[in-house]
Amino acid sequence: MEKHIVVLGGDGIGPEITTEAVKVLDAVTCRSGHKFTYEYLKIGGCSIDEYGVPITEDNLKRLKECDSVLLGAVGGPKWDGCPSEIRPEKALLKVRKELNLFANLRPSRLFQQLSGASPLKEEVLENGIDLMMVRELTGGIYFGERCTKTVDGEEVAQDVMKYSHHEIERIGRVAFEAARKRNRKLTSVDKANVLDSSKLWRKVMHQLSKEYEDVTYEDMLVDNAAMQLVRNPGQFDVVVTENMFGDILSDESSMLTGSIGMMPSASLSGNTLGMYEPIHGSAPDIAGKNIANPLGTILSAAMMLRYSFSMTEEADAIEKAVNTVLNQGYRTADLTKDPNNYVRTKEMGSLVAEQLK
Ligand code: IPM
Ligand code: MN
Numbered sequence: 001m002e003k004h005i006v007v008l009g010g011d012g013i014g015p016e017i018t019t020e021a022v023k024v025l026d027a028v029t030c031r032s033g034h035k036f037t038y039e040y041l042k043i044g045g046c047s048i049d050e051y052g053v054p055i056t057e058d059n060l061k062r063l064k065e066c067d068s069v070l071l072g073a074v075g076g077p078k079w080d081g082c083p084s085e086i087r088p089e090k091a092l093l094k095v096r097k098e099l100n101l102f103a104n105l106r107p108s109r110l111f112q113q114l115s116g117a118s119p120l121k122e123e124v125l126e127n128g129i130d131l132m133m134v135r136e137l138t139g140g141i142y143f144g145e146r147c148t149k150t151v152d153g154e155e156v157a158q159d160v161m162k163y164s165h166h167e168i169e170r171i172g173r174v175a176f177e178a179a180r181k182r183n184r185k186l187t188s189v190d191k192a193n194v195l196d197s198s199k200l201w202r203k204v205m206h207q208l209s210k211e212y213e214d215v216t217y218e219d220m221l222v223d224n225a226a227m228q229l230v231r232n233p234g235q236f237d238v239v240v241t242e243n244m245f246g247d248i249l250s251d252e253s254s255m256l257t258g259s260i261g262m263m264p265s266a267s268l269s270g271n272t273l274g275m276y277e278p279i280h281g282s283a284p285d286i287a288g289k290n291i292a293n294p295l296g297t298i299l300s301a302a303m304m305l306r307y308s309f310s311m312t313e314e315a316d317a318i319e320k321a322v323n324t325v326l327n328q329g330y331r332t333a334d335l336t337k338d339p340n341n342y343v344r345t346k347e348m349g350s351l352v353a354e355q356l357k
Pocket of ligand 1: 247279
């Protein structure tokens, strides 16, 4: 198969880590006979610097025409002063919306070799961690009306959290289907004891659960979910939740497994075009130092092969290669307490790529 991939390196450590993921994708082509071509485009702060906007209309159009998108990260202190309409993060939200990437899959799996890096106690990790967070990505408070105004001489700001039936139903279906392919358990996280948007969320999820009787379904309030994730993460299989709750809980669940640097993600629209990115962000403090962990991006590339290109074997091979390299004892700086003994970004990428050749 021949696939055309747009690579959006972005800001901070983004370009370094996407370079390593491309190295690994190229290693996959060596032995599989697939051909990947790459187109490098700007997004975020680097696009603001060059074009004055975080993403140009032309680049947005190119994204819609490619087979899949690999993204590093956007943002950094340099652009913190930008007006909110042209902040680097705006580009990410725009791409999600324009490409209709409403389903964000964020898997957290504990690699046994890394359990020492987890902040959780050994006894809490006994059941392992293997959960899939399904985060709604194009609705809710991220996309509701917002404004800042002066009322009675005082500044007032508001953001609206809004969900419609169909938005909830389509993300619910993605989550139930994911649960069917895994351990058939789904936890829907909401705040239905307070919010109307959550009451509708829960109602739609309950309706759907009748269609998926082979999946064990439960509701959980978001505050309790935050607590249960550290108390007993092994209880979760698939978790589905709205946009902002998912943003917060997925950072939490990624840390449980040792480092946010390991966590990949896929943003999907229901057709094969998807966007794949690590969830950790641009880490400007370590940018350009060749010490970032590229594994989250490499595992995101594996998700691209799995979800966009149906290359299951190749995706498995990348995940297995990462596992092998970790088994061999290689650690990036974020995964070890030993300041003198770690592998750097490029080396980690090469180690994984070597396994695939
Ligand atoms: C994420 C990020 C983004 C989000 C930011 C950069 C807008 O934190 O992908 O989780 O909040 O969705
Ligand atoms: Mn986030």
